[in-house]
Amino acid sequence: MAGVTDAQPVDGKIVVDGVGKRFQSGSGTVEALRGVNFSVQEGEFVCIIGSSGAGKTTLFRIIAGLEEATDGTVWLDGEPIEGPGTDRGMVFQEYGLFPWRTVLGNVAFGLEQREMSKPARRERAERMIDLVGLGEFVDSYPKELSGGMKQRVGIARALAVNPEILLMDEPFGSVDAQTKQRLHAELLDIWRETGKTVMFVTHDVDEAVTLADRVVVLTGSPGSVHEVVDVDLDRPRARTDEAFAEYEERLRDAIG
Template sequence: MAGMSQQPTDGKIVVDGIDKQFRSGSGTVEALRDVNFAVEEGEFVCIIGSSGAGKTTLFRIIAGLEEATDGTVWLDGEPIEGPGTDRGMVFQEYGLFPWRTVLKNVTFGLEQRGLDKQARLERAREMIELVGLDGFEDSYPKELSGGMKQRVGIARALAVDPEILLMDEPFGSVDAQTKQRLHEELLDIWSATNKTVLFVTHDVDEAVTLADRVVVLTGSPGSVHEVVEIDLDRPRSRTDDAFAGYEQRLRDAIE
């Protein structure tokens, strides 16, 4: 990955001049062009944009699952060059192992890190309690609702104590009522853990509900059109005029 020799600006995560091109039989497709922004430690930042603006591609580059064509993503001053336990990931597809119980799904990452059994179980139970799934430790994914599955995914991501929580449209598959409840729970978890959260969504309402700041990607190739600070106290009410004003500002920016 090309890039500068040192992180160019302060921030927990610094996205520095990211370009991404894909080569196919019909030629080269440019997905991202010169994307730049920073995320401070403990901040909750949402990335939004229209379809084709490169949100998920950018997420995968920050996660270390995809390599940028040019530019660098920095984490604490070090370039990201692949996946790492410093980043916990939650996807729209739950990604749970159907043959493992809730408890065993949450201990999976801890097993990969070589923790002893007692330490794994204690940490997993702590995370299961944090996401409100006490009593479901021995349940299998097929026995859970969509919202419960996603909470297992969050518990699994948090179990390894990552510095960053990366979330790619994690609530896109649940109904509106469940989504609202998950928003409240996620903000409680964020407050309790002080994690830095980077959250990709196409839902403007969701971004205004959750974020300290919103990065708006537009165009094809995608680039940063605007970074909007959401200056509203939490919890936020969707019926407030100020909330509606931010929604409209973000919609106008996307369009």
């Protein structure tokens, strides 16, 4: 990764250290990110929010190792991220399921590249399917599932390889509001049960306040960190609470 320094500058499971990103386009150089700095502690649930064009997905892809930063470094456990790895499980808004595979086949896919026996792969996949509440659908195909169920398959698939970090890029953006609320509760249950570190990109302020321990607010073009907000609310969080509304207002003001 460009700009790698000798050592991780601060403590954290993930440390984003001076990350910048520039693209070449037909009209010249486009700067998507500039000087992005923040850290994520082990077991923490952190949301990244920002206005359109603030570089949320670009930053996500750099942390995932799918793109290289032009400047700066992303550190994971003190080592620079230099590409994708099984230490990071990814869930996207697009389900990305194989239509010709069952739920079990989709969840087990990542395990097929590992030295595991077929019974061990099946056992691990079935455990993750049970974890996301789809035990009755192991033999179903994606076309037989609702949008929310498909996304739960995606979460189970990401968890099956036992990553240290769960990276989620607007995973609930294409489901209806009622399903989204249910998925929020289920995701928080999974997070508590597994102890995973979660980084969750969203444009939805309500979603960020519902889920996060801390919220990283990206603003501007190029995107940079405007503020990192600690969400000091007990879970489960009620949207009707005055304190919840105050956090929503603070984050909306920060986004601008």
